[in-house]
Amino acid sequence: MALYDELGGAAAVDKAVDIFYRRMLGDERVARFFEGVDMDKQAAKQKAFLTMVMGGPHNYTGKDMRTAHAPLLSKGLNDTHVDVVIEHLGGVLKELGASDAQIAQVAALANSVRDDVLSRSKA
Amino acid sequence: MASLQCDGRSVEVGPGESLLEALLRAGVPLPHSCRVGACQSCLVKATAGTPPAEAQVGLRSSLAQQGYLLACLARPTTDLEISTDAAAGLTVPARVTSVVPLSADVIRVMLAPADAFPYRAGQYLTLLREDGLARSYSIANLPGSEHLELHVRVLPGGQMSQWLASGPIGASVSLRGPNGECFYGGGEPDAPLVLAGTGTGLAPLWGILNDALLAGHLGPIHVLHGARGPGGLYLVDELTRLATANGNVAYSACVLEGASDEMTQGALDDVLLKRFPNLAEHKVFLCGDPTLVQTMKRRAFLAGARLADIRSDAFVTAPPPQPTN
Numbered sequence: 389m390a391l392y393d394e395l396g397g398a399a400a401v402d403k404a405v406d407i408f409y410r411r412m413l414g415d416e417r418v419a420r421f422f423e424g425v426d427m428d429k430q431a432a433k434q435k436a437f438l439t440m441v442m443g444g445p446h447n448y449t450g451k452d453m454r455t456a457h458a459p460l461l462s463k464g465l466n467d468t469h470v471d472v473v474i475e476h477l478g479g480v481l482k483e484l485g486a487s488d489a490q491i492a493q494v495a496a497l498a499n500s501v502r503d504d505v506l507s508r509s510k511a
Numbered sequence: 512m513a514s515l516q517c518d519g520r521s522v523e524v525g526p527g528e529s530l531l532e533a534l535l536r537a538g539v540p541l542p543h544s545c546r547v548g549a550c551q552s553c554l555v556k557a558t559a560g561t562p563p564a565e566a567q568v569g570l571r572s573s574l575a576q577q578g579y580l581l582a583c584l585a586r587p588t589t590d591l592e593i594s595t596d597a598a599a600g601l602t603v604p605a606r607v608t609s610v611v612p613l614s615a616d617v618i619r620v621m622l623a624p625a626d627a628f629p630y631r632a633g634q635y636l637t638l639l640r641e642d643g644l645a646r647s648y649s650i651a652n653l654p655g656s657e658h659l660e661l662h663v664r665v666l667p668g669g670q671m672s673q674w675l676a677s678g679p680i681g682a683s684v685s686l687r688g689p690n691g692e693c694f695y696g697g698g699e700p701d702a703p704l705v706l707a708g709t710g711t712g713l714a715p716l717w718g719i720l721n722d723a724l725l726a727g728h729l730g731p732i733h734v735l736h737g738a739r740g741p742g743g744l745y746l747v748d749e750l751t752r753l754a755t756a757n758g759n760v761a762y763s764a765c766v767l768e769g770a771s772d773e774m775t776q777g778a779l780d781d782v783l784l785k786r787f788p789n790l791a792e793h794k795v796f797l798c799g800d801p802t803l804v805q806t807m808k809r810r811a812f813l814a815g816a817r818l819a820d821i822r823s824d825a826f827v828t829a830p831p832p833q834p835t836n
Contacts, residue, residue, distance in 0.1 A: 406818055406819075410815075427808055427818065431818050
């Protein structure tokens with residue numbers, strides 16, 4: 389059973405997005421990347437991403453991820469920021485009751501989009 | 512390049528140009544105002560071709576299904592045929608029935624629609640003058656009256672607001688809408704509500720407050736109204752009376768300068784967060800100046816409010832008229 393279903397499906401993801409987004413905005417290492425963005429649109433994108441990494445129904449495309457993050461590269465987006473995202477993702481899932489093994493699985497999935505986020509060709 | 516037919520004539524859409532810009536350049540007199548998809552006054556209908564999805568954001572699904580789209584948001588990449596007069600049937604004719612001052616620069620405009628105009632208190636409508644000039648205003652009164660109440664800030668050089676301030680009683684106008692998600696949703700009668708806004712952002716908040724009271728809302732309701740100085744506040748007596756008559760209603764007037772004893776001095780977002788450092792259980796309604804609404808939204812969210820519990824309406828001021836050559 390996917391973590392998505394185990395934690396309660398779409399409603400659980402909504403809750404996860406609230407916690408995740410609040411952590412990101414409150415973290416000075418990454419908060420500046422969210423300046424001036426439409427919060428509702430941003431939350432919708434985060435919902436799609438969290439649904440994907442939690443194994444829920446999704447239509448994730450690496451192209452979207454590249455397009456969305458491309459403007460942030462000139463603001464200095466790099467691997468350390470992806471690490472911050474994965475760190476908070478783990479914290480959020482822990483708060484929602486996921487096990488360490490499940491968190492590691494999600495982190496691996498999140499890691500798999502790293503090259504798309506940073507506009508790198510796959511190694 | 513995609514070809515565009517408007518009311519039977521061919522119009523060229525330049526690179527990077529919106530459909531609205533192309534139509535205006537071609538001399539098509541399409542009503543328009545905010546240019547960001549909020550006022551919906553540049554509504555057109557696709558009679559052939561598929562409207563770009565991004566040009567239907569925020570439209571009622573019934574309109575989207577019929578092929579309506581917003582010209583300001585459309586950057587067509589495929590062939591399209593559009594009609595500009597199809598949207599005229601979607602407007603409701605109305606008359607201006609009264610104009611009275613509420614403060615130094617805010618007037619109350621009452622309109623009598625000729626047909627039914629269903630809405631939720633807190634939503635906004637787009638007012639079109641006979642010459643096509645269009646502006647959006649929030650509806651301040653509750654449904655069920657024969658009149659619609661608008662609070663209009665009279666801006667220096669404001670084409671619509673100056674005209675309304677001149678008191679055109681009896682003038683014919685058209686109404687389109689309503690739009691907007693910033694209204695009392697009901698459902699949780701015990702939830703604490705926080706209503707914060709600047710200037711005529713009070714109009715939707717006043718509607719939401721009265722809607723909540725009519726619905727028998729039991730939880731505390733706190734209205735915070737911000738203005739530059741005391742002269743920018745209005746409905747002070749009415750809000751004070753409501754707070755006195757209803758044990759669960761509180762009213763705070765906030766000004767940036769010149770506060771008297773019964774006012775709080777400071778920026779509205781600071782006052783809001785100082786009074787409500789933890790908003791985890793609250794439903795928050797934010798209206799008025801777009802920059803401040805965005806700041807308050809972010810701060811309310813960081814103070815624990817769930818995104819789904821923050822409803823906002825950022826007022827976009829129309830750009831000043833283009834100089835004509």
